[in-house]
Amino acid sequence: MTVPVVTASGAAPACTVEYSVTSQWDTGFQGAVTITNNTAALSSWALTFDLAAGQKLNQGWNAKWSQSGTAVTAANESYNGSLASGASVGAGFLASWSGSNAVPTSFKLNGVACNVDAEPSPTPTPTDPAPDPDDGTVPALHVSGNKLVDADGTTRRLLGVNRSGGEFMCVQGRGIWDGPVDDASVKAIADWNANTVRIPLNEECWLGLSNIDPAYAGANYINAVKDLVTKVKANGMTPLLELHWSYGQYTGNSAGCSDVHASCQKPMPNMQYTPSFWASVANTFKDDATVVFDLFNEPYPDRATATTTQAWECWRDGGTCSGIGYEVAGMQDLVDSIRGTGATNPILVGGLAYSNDLSQWLTYKPSDPAGNLAAAWHVYNFNTCSTESCWNSTLAPVAAQVPLVAGEIGENTCSHGFVDQVMKWFDDRGLSYLGWTWNTWDCSSGPSLITGYDGTPTAYGIGLRDHLRSLDG
Template sequence: MSGRSSNRRTALAAAAAAVSLACTALIAVAGGAPASGAAPFACRVDYTTNDWGSGFGANLSITNASSAAVDGWTLTYSYAGNQTLQNGWNGNWSQTGNKVTVTGMSWNSSVPAGGTVKAGANFSYSGTNAKPADFAVNGSACTGTDPTTTTTTTTTTTGPPADGPAPALRVSGNRIVTAQGQPYRLLGVSRSSGEFACVQGKGMWDGGPVDQASVDAMKTWNIHAVRIPLNEECWLGVNGSPGGAAYQQAVKDYANRLVASGITVILDLHWTWGAYTNGPDWHCKDEHAVCQKPMPDAKYATQFWTGVATAFKGNDAVVFDLFNEPYPEIAADWNKTVGWQCWRDGGTCTGLPYETAGMQDLVDAVRSTGATNVLMLGGLEWANDMREWLAHKPADPLNNIAASWHAYSFNACASETCWDTQIAPLAAQVPVVLGEFGQDDCGFAYMQRLADWADAHALSYLAWTWNPWGCSSGAVLIKDWNGTPEAGVGEGFKAHLLGQDPYATR
C-alpha cells in the first residue's frame, strides 16, 4: 500500500492492569513430595490481563527468585467466575471446572536462578473477571517466602515487570527465532508516512508523533513489531530531495526508540526512482520516488541498502524488507516466468525502461556491509503471489531470509483454499511474514479469518496501517495517535493482538 496525509497530532500512554504475587514452591513428584535431589526455591508469579469485555488474554510470568536452577514446573490457580480457557501458548494448558493447570514445555521447563518463564492464554467470560489469588507451583502454595527458612506468608502487589529491548533475531529452518533459539513472531502494524512525507513537503512523519508517548500508545495494543516504509531518494538525499542526513537520523532515532521499547523494527524500501512510462493509465509514471514502482532501480537501490545496512549493522532487532510490492510481470504482459526472472536477477527487464536491481543484488548489497539482519522478500503481483518464491530464492551466505506476503481482501489469493495450497507449503520451508494485510470495507471479518489462519500456521503479521486517516474504505486502524481504534477494523485487530504472545509456539 502507499501512504496518505494526516494532520492530527496527539499521543497518550496507557497501561494494562497487573498484579504481582510473590510465591514459593518445592519441586515435587506425585502426591506433593519433593523430587529426589531437588531443592526448594522461592518464586514470583506476575499476572496481567488484556480485557475486551467478553474475553481476555492472561499473561503469566514465573520468576525463579532462588539461587539455584529448577527443572520442571506446574502452575495451578483458580478463577471465581465463568472464565473458560480457549487456547494457550508457551505451556500445556488445561482447565477442570474453575481450576487452571499449566505445565512447562520441553524448551522452557527449566528455569535458571533469577530467570523467568512466560506463558499465556485466551479466555472467554461474562460478568466479573476478578484476578486469581491462589497461585501454586508444583503443589506448593505461593506463600511469598523461601520454604527452607520460614513459613511466613506474605503477598505483595506491584506493577507489571519492566519490558526490555526487542530481541535480536535470526532465521532457523522455517521460523524466526531469538539469539537463544526461541521461536518469535513479528506481530504488529505498519506505520506509514516515511515513504511519502519527505517528497510531498510534509516534513519527515507527516505531522505524526514518533516520541515515547506514541510508542507507549502502540504498546497498549500489545504491538511487538512496527514496519516503517522508507523513501529511496530521501534517504540518499539525491535529485533535490530535502532528505539526506536529516532523514537518515530521523529514521535511526525512531527505530532505536522502538527497539529500546521492546518493539521489533522492519525497515521497508517502499518508494523508488525509475520512470515507468508504459505503465497502466492509473499508475504514477514520474521517474522520481513519488510512488510504488514495479521493481527497484539499479541506479540507487543498492546504494540505499548499503547505507541502511551500514547504519543498522550489529542491531539484529531490526529487519530489512528489501522491496515493498514487486509487480514486474505486469510490464511484461503478465508473463510470470519473465517476472520471476526479473525479480531475482534484475537487469534489463521486459517493459521497464530503467535498469532494475534484482533481489539477489539487494541481498548482496546488505551482506557486503557485514550486516547479519534478517531479510524479508516479497513475491510477485504486489507480494501476493508466492508460488515461485522458493524456486527463485536468492542465495544468502547466512541463509537468513524470510518470505514477505501481502494479502488484502481484494487480492487474488484471499481465501483459505489459496492460503492452504500456496502459502502453507512455503511456510513449511521458510518463515513467512504477512508484511501487509487488511480489507476494503473497514470491517474485520476477512482480517479475523486471515489472522486466525496465520496463528494456526505460526506466521507473523503486520496490519496496514497505524495512521489516523479516517477509515472510509479500509486499511486504517486508529482514530488518533493515542491509539483509539477505528470501529470494526481497529477494534477487531486490537482485541486480536491483545490475545497474542510473540513467543508463542503453535
C-alpha cells in the same frame, strides 16, 4: 555518525560546498555534498576535492564520480548539468576508509575555489545515539529452518503494525513522518500488545538526492529514522525497515505515477540507486541484530512482462526487464548489497503481484550467504490470493521451508471480518503478520487502524487490537 558540516561564513564566495558524513562504520562511510553556485549560470559543472590517505571512493549517485590518487571528481549527470545563479545541487557517495576519516577542506567548482571568502566554520550537527545491539527486551533474530528465533532458539513471531509516512511525506515536501512519532504515540502501539513496527522508507530521501527538500533528506532523514528505531526498541518492539518508494520512470500497465522520482510504488527497484540505498541502510544498522530489513514493498514486474517466467526472472535477477524502461535491481542484487557490508540482519523478500503471489518464490529464492531470508506476503480483501484455498496451495509450501511474514494485512470495509480470517490462518501455523496502518486516515481508503495517535481504534482497527491483546506475551 555525522561530522560537522563545513560551510562558509561572511562574504559570499563564488561557490559554496557543504560536505557531510551521513553515516560511518568501521571500514566505510556515506558522504554527501551540496553545491551552491553564486556566480553566473552554469550549463555544466564538475566539483573537485581531495580525500585523505586511506579513503577510497566506491560508488556514488546524482553525479559521475571518479577518483585518481586522492583527487575526486563529481561531474554533473545529463539531467542536472544546468545550475542557475543561486541554485544548489546535491550528490552522494559511498567510500571506504582506514586510519583517520578526515573531512576535505578544499573544494573547486569548474576550477574555481569554493568557501574561500571566509574561514570555514564547523557547525556540529546533533547525532542520535548508536543503536544498542542488545537492550535486553528486543530479541536479536535469525532464521532457523522455517522460524524466526532469538539467541536462545525460542521462536518469535512478528506481530504488530505498519507506521506509514516515511515513504511519502519527504518526497512531497511536507515533512518526514505523517503524524507524531513521539514516545507517547510509539507506546500506544505497544499498548496494543504489538511487538513489531514496520517502517516504510523512501530511497531518494535517505540518499539525500537533489529533488528532496534538504530539511527532509540525507542526514536529517536518516537521523529521524534512527530516532524512531530507538523509540520502537525502547518500547520492546522489533523495528522492520522497508523500502517502499523508489526511483525509476515507469508508465506501463498499472503504473502508480509517471514521475521518475520516488513518488509512488514502482514495479521493481532500480540499479542506479537501490543497491546504494540498501548498502547505506545496512551499514547504519548492521551492528544491531534486532533490526529486520524488508527489501522492496510490493514488486509487480508481472504487470509489465509478457510471461510469468520473465516476471520471476526479472524479480530475482534484475537487469533489462521487458516493459520496464530502467535497469532493474533484482532481489539477488539487493541481498548482495546488504551482505556486502557484513550485515547479517534477517531480510524479508516479497513476491510478485504486489507481494500477494508467492507461487514460485521457492523456485526463484535469492541466495543468501547468511542463511537469513524470510518470505514477505501482503493481502487485502480485494487481492487475488485472498482465500484460504489459495493460502493452502501457495503459502503453506513456502511457510514449510522459510519464515513467512504477512507484512501488510488489511481490508477496505471499515470492518475486520477479513483480517480475522487471515490472523486465524496465520495463528494456526505460528506465522507473523502486521496490520496496515497506524495512521489516522479514512479506514475505507487507507485502510487505517486508528482515529487518534493515542491508539483509539477505527471499527477496522478494533479487530487487530483486540486480537493482539488476546495473544500470550
